[in-house]
Amino acid sequence: MSEPAEQPESVKGWTRLTRRRDVLDDPYIHRYQRRHFFFFDILPAIGTVAAVALSWVWPPGPIEGSLLLGLWLVTGFGVTVGYHRLFTHRSFSAAPWVQALLAVSGSMAGQGSVISWVALHRRHHELSDQPGDPHSPNLHGQDPVGRLRGLLHAHLLWMRQHEYPNVVCYASDLLRDRSLLQVNGLYLWWVLLGLAIPALVGWWLHGHVAGLLLGFLWGGAVRMFVLGNIIWSINSFLHSFGPRLFATREHSRNSGWLALASFGESWHNNHHAFPTSASFGLDWYRLDPGYWLIWLLARLGLAWDVKVPSEEQIRLKRA
Ligand SMILES: [Zn+2]
């Protein structure tokens, strides 16, 4: 009889998973996380610097502005309405093709594949600002250095390498959705599509190859950099600074300043108080573009079972 061969790292990780069911700490996954961090979080920042530097030669015009705005809207709504409010919290139901479209447009943001994102975010809600929260700014000490380290960790650095929530525990509902699994498996292709579309449109509208580079930079890299930082600000600043409407157990905050730019995500304390609410603003005067889109989809008959708390529930929780 021969000795059993050394198990590959992925199998070792799976063995550890069976002992510790909620997260997977595996070198193979960490390697993927570091690559993802470099390509989709660091390179867009470098691309943004390049786009600004190139402005001396090729200043961005209406084409670049439209590509930046258009792709930012598509991917931003994809993340907040699709990834977050639909797939993570099931705050409404939608037609299958609407679900697929939201999953694809969210994937194009480059913030992770839909099932991984959902698992990470559900773990954030489960352990908010406690050990195990993937991106809390409040676990690095209360002195100024600790606060700064916490903000940097929550904003960006946690993505370099982190415990991977077991999707069987955290997103088993999504694993039963075959079309969503297909969208999930093609994640890298959707990110590339989100870069190819502005590059090709820029080339076509400008009529020369420089247009391809400008479209790629402004509609791709700059758009990813801007949207990424807005999303990460929710994790960092909105678990640190700002008013609270509800005395929730974690340190979530609200921000009116970021409401439009974050598609309503900045009503983060409201969201922690009512995670399954499709509306994060909870009232008409708190701007919430994500909820406006869900409202529109419902009016068109493309979304239903839209969950929002009653005035009584809100009043009771505020008390
Ligand atoms: Zn939070």
Ligand SMILES: [Zn+2]
């Ligand atoms: Zn959430």
